[in-house]
Amino acid sequence: xxxxxxxxxxxxxxxxxxxxxxxxxxxxxxxxxxxxxxxxxxxxxxxxxxxxxxxxxxxxxxxxxxxxxxxxxxxxxxxxxxxxxxxxxxxxxxxxxxxxxxxxxxxxxxxxxxxxxxxxxxxxxxxxxxxxxxxxxxxxxxxxxxxxxxxxxxxxxxxxxxxxxxxxxxxxxxxxxxxxxxxxxxxxxxxxxxxxxxxx
Amino acid sequence: xxxxxxxxxxxxxxxxxxxxxxxxxxxxxxxxxxxxxxxxxxxxxxxxxxxxxxxxxxxxxxxxxxxxxxxxxxxxxxxxxxxxxxxxxxxxxxxxxxxxxxxxxxxxxxxxxxxxxxxxxxxxxxxxxxxxxxxxxxxxxxxxxxxxxxxxxxxxxxxxxxxxxxxxxxxxxxxxxxxxxxxxxxxxxxxxxxxxxxxxxxxxxxxxxxxxxxxxxxxxxxxxxxxxxxxxxxxxxxxxxxxxxxxxxxxxxxxxxxxxxxxxxxxxxxxxxxxxxxxxxxxxxxxxxxxxxxxxxxxxxxxxxxxxxxxxxxxxxxxxxxxxxxxxxxxxxxxxxxxxxxxxxxxxxxxxxxxxxxxxxxxxxxxxxxxxxxxxxxxxxxxxxxxxxxxxxxxxxxxxxxxxxxxxxxxxxxxxxxxxxxxxxxxxxxxxxxxxxxxxxxxxxxxxxxxxxxxxxxxxxxxxxxxxxxxxxxxxxxxxxxxxxxxxxxxxxxxxxxxxxxxxxxxxxxxxxxxxxxxxxxxxxxxxxxxxxxxxxxxxxxxxxxxxxxxxxxxxxxxxxxxxxxxxxxxxxxxxxxxxxxxxxxxxxxxxxxxxxxxxxxxxxxxxxxxxxxxxxxxxxxxxxxxxxxxxxxxxxxxxxxxxxxxxxxxxxxxxxxxxxxxxxxxxxxxxxxxxxxxxxxxxxxxxxxxxxxxxxxxxxxxxxxxxxxxxxxxxxxxxxxxxxxxxxxxxxxxxxxxxxxxxxxxxxxxxxxxxxxxxxxxxxxxxxxxxxxxxxxxxxxxxxxxxxxxxxxx
Numbered sequence: 001x002x003x004x005x006x007x008x009x010x011x012x013x014x015x016x017x018x019x020x021x022x023x024x025x026x027x028x029x030x031x032x033x034x035x036x037x038x039x040x041x042x043x044x045x046x047x048x049x050x051x052x053x054x055x056x057x058x059x060x061x062x063x064x065x066x067x068x069x070x071x072x073x074x075x076x077x078x079x080x081x082x083x084x085x086x087x088x089x090x091x092x093x094x095x096x097x098x099x100x101x102x103x104x105x106x107x108x109x110x111x112x113x114x115x116x117x118x119x120x121x122x123x124x125x126x127x128x129x130x131x132x133x134x135x136x137x138x139x140x141x142x143x144x145x146x147x148x149x150x151x152x153x154x155x156x157x158x159x160x161x162x163x164x165x166x167x168x169x170x171x172x173x174x175x176x177x178x179x180x181x182x183x184x185x186x187x188x189x190x191x192x193x194x195x196x197x198x199x200x
Numbered sequence: 201x202x203x204x205x206x207x208x209x210x211x212x213x214x215x216x217x218x219x220x221x222x223x224x225x226x227x228x229x230x231x232x233x234x235x236x237x238x239x240x241x242x243x244x245x246x247x248x249x250x251x252x253x254x255x256x257x258x259x260x261x262x263x264x265x266x267x268x269x270x271x272x273x274x275x276x277x278x279x280x281x282x283x284x285x286x287x288x289x290x291x292x293x294x295x296x297x298x299x300x301x302x303x304x305x306x307x308x309x310x311x312x313x314x315x316x317x318x319x320x321x322x323x324x325x326x327x328x329x330x331x332x333x334x335x336x337x338x339x340x341x342x343x344x345x346x347x348x349x350x351x352x353x354x355x356x357x358x359x360x361x362x363x364x365x366x367x368x369x370x371x372x373x374x375x376x377x378x379x380x381x382x383x384x385x386x387x388x389x390x391x392x393x394x395x396x397x398x399x400x401x402x403x404x405x406x407x408x409x410x411x412x413x414x415x416x417x418x419x420x421x422x423x424x425x426x427x428x429x430x431x432x433x434x435x436x437x438x439x440x441x442x443x444x445x446x447x448x449x450x451x452x453x454x455x456x457x458x459x460x461x462x463x464x465x466x467x468x469x470x471x472x473x474x475x476x477x478x479x480x481x482x483x484x485x486x487x488x489x490x491x492x493x494x495x496x497x498x499x500x501x502x503x504x505x506x507x508x509x510x511x512x513x514x515x516x517x518x519x520x521x522x523x524x525x526x527x528x529x530x531x532x533x534x535x536x537x538x539x540x541x542x543x544x545x546x547x548x549x550x551x552x553x554x555x556x557x558x559x560x561x562x563x564x565x566x567x568x569x570x571x572x573x574x575x576x577x578x579x580x581x582x583x584x585x586x587x588x589x590x591x592x593x594x595x596x597x598x599x600x601x602x603x604x605x606x607x608x609x610x611x612x613x614x615x616x617x618x619x620x621x622x623x624x625x626x627x628x629x630x631x632x633x634x635x636x637x638x639x640x641x642x643x644x645x646x647x648x649x650x651x652x653x654x655x656x657x658x659x660x661x662x663x664x665x666x667x668x669x670x671x672x673x674x675x676x677x678x679x680x681x682x683x684x685x686x687x688x689x690x691x692x693x694x695x696x697x698x699x700x701x702x703x704x705x706x707x708x709x710x711x712x713x714x715x716x717x718x719x720x721x722x723x724x725x726x727x728x729x730x731x732x733x734x735x736x737x738x739x740x741x742x743x744x745x746x747x748x749x750x751x752x753x754x755x756x757x758x759x760x761x762x763x764x765x766x767x768x769x770x771x772x773x774x775x776x777x778x779x780x781x782x783x784x785x786x787x788x789x790x791x792x793x794x795x796x797x798x799x800x801x802x803x804x805x806x807x808x809x810x811x812x813x814x815x816x817x818x819x820x821x822x823x824x825x826x827x828x829x830x831x832x833x834x835x836x837x838x839x840x841x842x843x844x845x846x847x848x849x850x851x852x853x854x855x856x857x858x859x860x861x862x863x864x865x866x867x868x869x870x871x872x873x874x875x876x877x878x879x880x881x882x883x884x885x886x887x888x889x890x891x892x893x894x895x896x897x898x899x900x901x902x903x904x905x906x907x908x909x910x911x912x913x914x915x916x917x918x919x920x921x922x923x924x925x926x927x928x929x930x931x932x933x934x935x936x937x938x939x940x941x942x943x944x945x946x947x948x949x950x951x952x953x954x955x956x957x958x959x960x961x962x963x964x965x966x967x968x969x970x971x972x973x974x975x976x977x978x979x980x981x982x983x984x985x986x987x988x989x990x991x992x993x994x995x
Contacts, residue, residue: 020324034242035235039410039460040492044924047410075235127233135229138888141896142719143232144410144460150233164649166656173933176924178410178461179719181895182932184888 005067007031008077009084009113017064024048024059026067027074035075035147039176046175049148050074056155058174075147078154080113082128085158129199130154133192134185141179149175153189162193215801219732220952223888226724227741228717239458240430243416245485249278251478252326253471253488254316254333255497256308259917260355260567261337263306263315271318271332276325278482280333282316285481288446293469295436295572297363297375297534302444302473308337309357309532310569311918312497319478319486342567342917346506346527349373349564357532357565365538368841375530375563376538378545380844382617383556388521392512394596400509400585401983403909404529405502405900407574408929411460413470413498414489417479424451425476430459432466434714435750444473445480449746452476456744462718463900464573465499467755468535496922500535500572501910503528503563505544507585511554517597519608521556522617524548526582528571530563535572537563542688542839543578546848549617550586551628551681552608557617559844567917569910573755575900576682576962583680584984587967591676591974601971602632602677609679619845622852624955625945627880631856632679634878634941640675641860641874641937644668659862659869661933670866673873676971679856680963683849684956685758689838692758692850695749696726696766697742697828698774700734700820707803707816709734709771712742712828715751715763720958721889722759726767728885733771734778735800736816749830757853757956760885765951766831773827775800782819789813834949851947855879855960857898857968860936863976868988870906872934872969875899878941882955887942894961895938901965903930906973909985 003014003026014030022041027033027050036059037047043058050059051073059072073081130153133139140146149172156163156171163171168189177185218224231237268280283291283305291305292298304315316333320326343349343357350371357373365376389395415429424447431437434454442449459466471488478486490498506527512520526544530537545561561578574580594604609628615621642648646657646668653667660666686692697712709730717723727739744751751763779798782805787793796807805813839846860873877898884890907928911920921927946953966984974981977991989995 018322018324028242029244032244033235034238034244037239037411037460038241038489038491039412040924042492042923042925045410045492075233079234125234127230131233134233135225138223138225138892140226140229140232141721141892142409142411142459142461143228143237144239146232147235166649166654169932170656170662173931176410176929176931178408178463178900178929179896180892181897181899181938182930182935183895183938184892185932 001065003064003068005069006071007033008073014064019065021064022060023062023064023067026064027059033074033076037144037147039144046152047145047148049151049175051151051155056152075150078150079125079128079131082154083126128154129195130157130192133188133195137184137188137191139180139184139188145175145177149177149185157193157196161196216731216735217737218728220728220885222728223886224724224728226721227727228723237458239411239460240428241411241414241489243428243457243487245416245418248485248487249319249321249478249482250323250326251475251486251488252318252330253314253474254330256304256311256313256315258308258337258339259311260340260342261308262340263304263308264336264338266316267334268316271329274325274329274332276321277318277329278484279319279478280316280329281477281481286444288444290443293440293444293473294534295468295536296538299358300533310567314474317474317478319482343373344566344568344914344917346564349566373565375534375565376541377560377562378541378839378844379842380545380548380557380559380617382619385521385523385556385558388556389512391514392520393515394593395510395512396589396592396596397510398585398589398592399982400507400588402505402581402584403904403985404504404571404912405574405904405908406496406910406927407463407465407499408927409461409463409465412490412492412495415457415471415475416485416487417475418485419479419483422451424453425479426453427472427476428455428457429472430457430466432462432716432718432755433753434716434744434746436753437469437472438746440469441473441476445476454746456716459716459718462754463575464577464755467573467753468500470498492924493922496919496927500570502574503530503540503571503581505581507581509585509589511589511593513593513597515597517599517604517607519552519554522549522554522559524559526561528561528563528581529566529568531566531568531570533570535570537572540578542848543683544582545844546618546839547579547681547683548582550583551610551626551679551854553610553614559617568912569919575897576959577756579680579682580963580966583678583963584967587678587964588970588982591971602636605679606632618839618848620847620849624851624947624949625880626852626854627943627945628679628854631854631878631880631943632677635856635858635876636677638858638876638939638941643673645873656933659864659871660867665867665869666864670864671862672865672976673860673862674972674974674976676859676968676975677856678964678967678971679854680960682757682853682960682963684761684851684853685756685833687836687849689836692752692762693830693832694751694763694766695828695830696763696770697748697826698730698767698770699824699826700774700778701824702817702820705817706738707736707820708738708740709736710740710742711767712748713751713763713767714744714746714748715759716744716754718754720754720759720893721886722763724889725760725764725885729764729767730771733768734775735802735804737803748828757958760954761950761956762833765833768951769831770827770829773829774825777825777827778819779805781823781825782814785819786814851950851955853955853957853960855964857964859968859972861969861972861976863973863991865977865991868991870973870986872902872936874936875902875965875968876939877961878943879957879960880943880945880955881957882947882950883944883953884942885952885954890942890957891940893958894940897958897961898938898965899930899935901962902935902969904985905966905969906985
C-alpha cells in the first residue's frame with residue numbers, strides 16, 4: 001500500500017508498504033529516518049517515541065496505515081519543531097498536546113520543515129534547548145534511548161514548562177535508559193526548563 | 201564534586217584547554233541528540249538482504265532432522281544455511297574455549313540456540329521463512345543445577361572436552377574450579393567467638409543494553425567481507441570470525457558501528473558470523489537486527505549463583521576466618537565462565553582483612569542459558585553474600601554495622617587471600633565514612649509537597665496502593681572490591697595510533713584506536729589525553745576499526761586505564777618526535793631547545809619555565825608525525841590451581857553505598873528513596889563522565905536488587921520472560937537520587953593515577969539495597985532480587 005503523511009513538516013509518500021509494517025519501520029527503513037530507535041518493538045522502552053499529531057506515541061506500536069494524512073515529528077525534526085514553536089507562541093503546528101488534532105490544515109503544518117543536520121558532523125542547524133541540555137548535562141552515554149527521551153521530554157516541557165522532579169519522572173517513565181541511572185537526564189530536563197524560563 | 205585532590209603524576213602540564221580533569225563534552229553528543237549517529241542497526245546498503253536466525257525451541261535435544269526446503273521455496277528468500285553449509289572445518293567459536301557451535305550440530309544444549317539462518321529481501325519474509333524450517337528434536341533430560349550436573353549418571357553437556365581446565369575439574373560438567381587457600385581456617389575457627397553462616401542465591405541478570413545485537417556484512421570484491429558491527433572488542437571478534445569463514449584476518453575488515461550499550465553482553469559473538477556467512481553465500485550485503493525477544497537469547501547473561509559463606513569474628517569484632525563456596529551457573533557454553541570463577545574466588549572475601557581463608561568457586565555446564573560477562577563479573581555475586589554476612593556478624597558481635605566494616609577494612613599494604621599485596625590506596629573505611637556522612641533524605645518525603653501524600657513518592661507509585669500506611673523505612677550499607685583490567689597473566693595490551701599534522705594552519709592530532717565506544721565516553725577521554733599531552737585544541741577521533749592494532753576489550757573497567765594509557769604513551773612518543781623536528785628546524789634560534797625541559801602547550805612549544813619557542817604549526821609545517829604503539833600495564837600471573845595464590849590482578853577499585861528504602865510491608869512493594877555512593881577513582885579524567893558511570897552502575901545494581909531476573913523454568917530450562925514486559929529494568933520512577941562523593945587517591949602504577957571505575961558501583965549497590973530492606977522489615981532475605989512475595993511471606 002501507499003502511505004501519505006507529513007514527517008517533520010514535509011509531505012512524504014511511502015510506497016510498497018506491507019500492511020504489517022509499523023510507523024517505526026517505515027520511518028527507519030523506507031524514509032531514511034533512523035533516528036527513532038527500535039529497542040523492544042513492544043511499546044515498553046520508549047526509544048521509538050515520536051509525536052503523532054502532537055501526541056507522543058511509541059511508533060513501533062502504530063501501524064503504518066494509521067498515519068495516513070497525519071503529522072509525525074521525529075528526533076530529526078525536533079530542533080526545527082521547537083524553533084517553530086518558540087516563534088509561534090509555544091506551538092509549532094497548532095495541534096500541540098491535543099489528542100486527535102485540532103484541525104491543523106496541511107498548509108499550516110507545512111509552515112515549518114526540518115532542515116536536518118550534516119550526517120558526518122551533526123552540524124548545520126541549531127539544537128533545541130532539550131537537545132543542548134542533554135549534551136551539556138551529560139545525559140547522553142550510549143545514546144540509544146536519547147531520541148525517544150528527547151521527544152518525550154520536549155513534549156512534557158511544552159505542556160509543563162516548570163516541572164517538579166516528580167512531574168519529570170512521571171512524564172519520562174515510559175522511556176528506559178540503561179546507561180545513566182537517569183540522574184543526568186533529570187539534570188538535563190531541569191536545565192532545559194530553566195533555560196527556557198530564562199529566555200521567556 | 202566533593203573531591204579530595206591529591207597530586208597525580210601528570211607528565212605534561214594541563215594548561216591546554218579541554219585536557220584531562222575537565223568535564224569536556226562528548227564528541228558524538230550532537231550526532232546522538234539529532235538522531236544522526238549511526239548505530240549498527242541503522243546501517244543500510246543498496247540491495248541489502250535481511251538475515252534471520254532460527255533458534256531451538258527446546259533446551260536439550262538431539263536434532264533428528266532439519267528440512268529447509270519449504271523455507272527455501274518462499275519468494276524473496278535468497279539463502280537458508282545450516283551446520284552442513286559451514287564452509288570450513290572450524291565450526292565453533294568462543295572467547296576462551298571454542299565450544300560454541302556457529303549453528304547447532306546434532307544437538308542443542310540450551311533454549312534459543314541458533315540452528316539455521318535465512319536471508320531474504322524483507323525482515324518479515326526472513327522471519328516467516330525461518331518459521332517454515334522443520335526441525336525434529338528428540339528431547340533429552342535437562343541439567344539445571346549442581347546436583348543434576350554432577351550426578352554420577354549425568355549426561356555430559358560437552359563430550360570429549362580437551363580444554364585446559366578439564367585436567368583440574370572434579371566433573372566434566374564443571375567448566376573451571378578455583379580454590380583460594382590461605383592460613384588455617386580450622387585453627388582460626390577455634391578462636392572465633394561468633395560464627396555466622398549463610399546460604400545466598402543470586403538471580404540471573406541480563407545486561408539489557410538498549411540497542412539490540414545488529415550489524416551489516418558486505419561482501420567485497422576480493423572475496424573478503426566488511427562487517428559493520430556493535431561489539432566490545434573488534435579484534436577478539438575477528439579472531440573468532442575469520443577461521444569459520446575460511447578467510448585470512450585481513451580479508452575480514454571490521455568497523456565499529458554505533459553501539460547501543462554493552463555491559464558485558466557484547467563480549468561474545470552474536471550475529472557476526474551469521475551475517476558474514478549469508479553475505480558470502482548470497483554475494484549481497486546482509487543486515488541482521490535482533491528484536492528484544494531474540495536479544496534475550498542472543499547474548500550471555502550474568503551468572504546466577506549459589507553462595508555458602510561462613511565467617512568468624514572475635515568478640516572485639518575482628519574477622520577470624522572465611523569459608524566460602526560459590527557455585528556459578530555457566531549454562532550451556534563456557535563463554536567467560538573461567539575468568540568469572542577467577543574473580544568470584546579471588547575477590548570472594550571482599551575488601552576486608554581476613555588471614556584465614558578457604559574459598560572455592562566453580563562454574564557449571566548446564567542446559568540453562570549461557571552466562572558470561574556482565575558489569576562486575578563474578579565480584580557482584582560474591583559482594584552480595586559477604587556484605588550480608590558482615591551485617592549478620594556486626595549484629596552478632598553487637599557492633600554498629602559500618603563500624604564493624606571499618607574495623608576490618610583492608611587498606612594499602614593488606615595481603616589479599618591470593619597473597620597479593622594491595623600496593624595502592626584502598627580507602628575502604630574512608631569510603632564508608634563518607635557515604636555515611638551524607639545527609640539522610642527527610643522522613644515521610646512523600647509529604648514534602650504538602651499535606652496530601654504524593655503517591656509518586658511512595659511504594660506502588662501511581663498504582664495508588666498506599667498513602668503512607670504500612671510503609672516503613674530502612675537504611676543499609678555495603679562496600680565492594682573489584683579488579684580492573686584482564687587478570688591472571690593475560691596479555692592485556694592496547695594499541696594507539698596518534699598522528700600530528702597541520703590542517704588549515706592549525707596543529708591537529710588524530711587518535712586512532714580499535715577501542716569500542718559503547719557509551720562510556722572513551723572517545724571523550726582520548727581527545728582530552730591528546731590535548732593534555734600534545735598541547736593542541738583540535739583532536740580528531742578516527743573511527744574504530746581493525747586497520748589499527750587491538751585495543752582490547754571495553755570491559756573490566758579497563759579502557760581508560762589501558763587504551764587511555766596507550767593513547768598517552770603514543771602521544772608521548774609523538775611529542776618526542778615533534779620536539780626533535782623542532783630542534784632540527786629551529787634549534788639554532790634559541791639555546792633552550794637543547795637545554796630546557798620542553799612541553800607542548802596551547803599549540804606551542806614552550807619551556808618548563810613557560811617561554812615560547814615555536815608555534816606547533818611552524819614545527820609541523822610540511823610534516824606529519826605518526827606513531828602506532830602497543831602499551832601494557834604491569835604483568836599479572838595466574839592463580840595457583842590448588843591454592844589460588846598469585847599476583848593475579850592489576851589494580852583494585854572500591855565503592856561504597858548507602859541505600860534508603862521505604863517498604864510497603866502489606867503488599868511487599870519497595871521504593872528506593874536514595875542510593876548514595878562514595879567511590880575512589882584515582883583521578884577523574886572527566887568528572888562528568890565519572891559520575892555518569894557511577895550512577896549508571898549503581899542503577900544496574902538496584903535493578904537486580906528489586907526487579908531484574910531472567911526466570912528459567914527448572915523443569916524445562918526454558919526462558920520464561922524474554923521481553924521488557926516481563927523482565928523489568930529500572931525506569932526513571934524506580935530510580936532514586938544518587939548523590940556521589942568522588943575520592944581521588946592516585947594509584948602510582950596507573951596512567952595519571954587513575955583507577956578503573958565502571959564496575960565497582962554495580963557491586964555494592966545491590967547488597968546495600970538488600971540491607972536496607974532487611975533493616976526495614978527484619979526479614980533475612982538471602983536471595984536477590986527481592987520480590988513482593990518474599991516480603992509478604994507468600995512466596
